[in-house]
Amino acid sequence: MTQNRKSKEKALLRVQDVLWMLSSLSQREVKDMVSALEDFRNYTVHGLYYDLNEMSSLRRYSSENSNKNFLVGVLPKFLRDLKVFPENKDVASFSENVFGISVPRYEKKSRFEVIGTIVCSIAELEDEKFEKIVRSIAKIVNDEMKIDQLALEKQRTGFSWNDAIRKLAGDI
Numbered sequence: 001m002t003q004n005r006k007s008k009e010k011a012l013l014r015v016q017d018v019l020w021m022l023s024s025l026s027q028r029e030v031k032d033m034v035s036a037l038e039d040f041r042n043y044t045v046h047g048l049y050y051d052l053n054e055m056s057s058l059r060r061y062s063s064e065n066s067n068k069n070f071l072v073g074v075l076p077k078f079l080r081d082l083k084v085f086p087e088n089k090d091v092a093s094f095s096e097n098v099f100g101i102s103v104p105r106y107e108k109k110s111r112f113e114v115i116g117t118i119v120c121s122i123a124e125l126e127d128e129k130f131e132k133i134v135r136s137i138a139k140i141v142n143d144e145m146k147i148d149q150l151a152l153e154k155q156r157t158g159f160s161w162n163d164a165i166r167k168l169a170g171d172i
Contacts, residue, residue, distance in 0.1 A: 067130035070138070071122050078141050079115045083151040088114050090154070097161040098133060099125065136165045 022030065078084075085091045091114050092106035101121045106114050140146045153164045 067134040068123060068125075070134050071130065072119055074137065074141055075119055075122070076115050078137065079118065080111065081147060084147060084154065091115065091118070094161050095121075098165065101125075133165070140165065 025033075079091050079094070085094065088106045088109065088111060091111070092103040095101045095103055095114075095118045099118070099122060101118055103109070103114050103117050109117075140150060150164060153159065153167075
């Protein structure tokens, strides 16, 4: 008997063993196994912690534009960085200069209120604006040295958010 044929017979015996074992399970146990396998697939393939069937209801609250989703997810942490944004006026200035979003009375609001205003406004802006700024911000927030450079850059006279971000992101 050839090696190939032996391998096929061995595989067939294993399949028969699995089928015999499955036939001894209750219908409920089989359904639970299938559900567990689907959960495992969703987590490993899609990186999701929730059922894919639940996604349709979640889509209602998310943007089709991945750049918008990136900004809404990343900006709150970035804007809370006290090295780069020590005061609310720094956050408001960034928002005004980079996104064109003004934050009225930022000096009377908490940091979280200012950031919330910006993030909610970004969710309403036109999508075309975001691609370049998202690439630039992604390069900066993923590099601690660039964040430190940005904090130092802010202290110089004639500072411009747009120029600083483009320079640190390598766009200049």
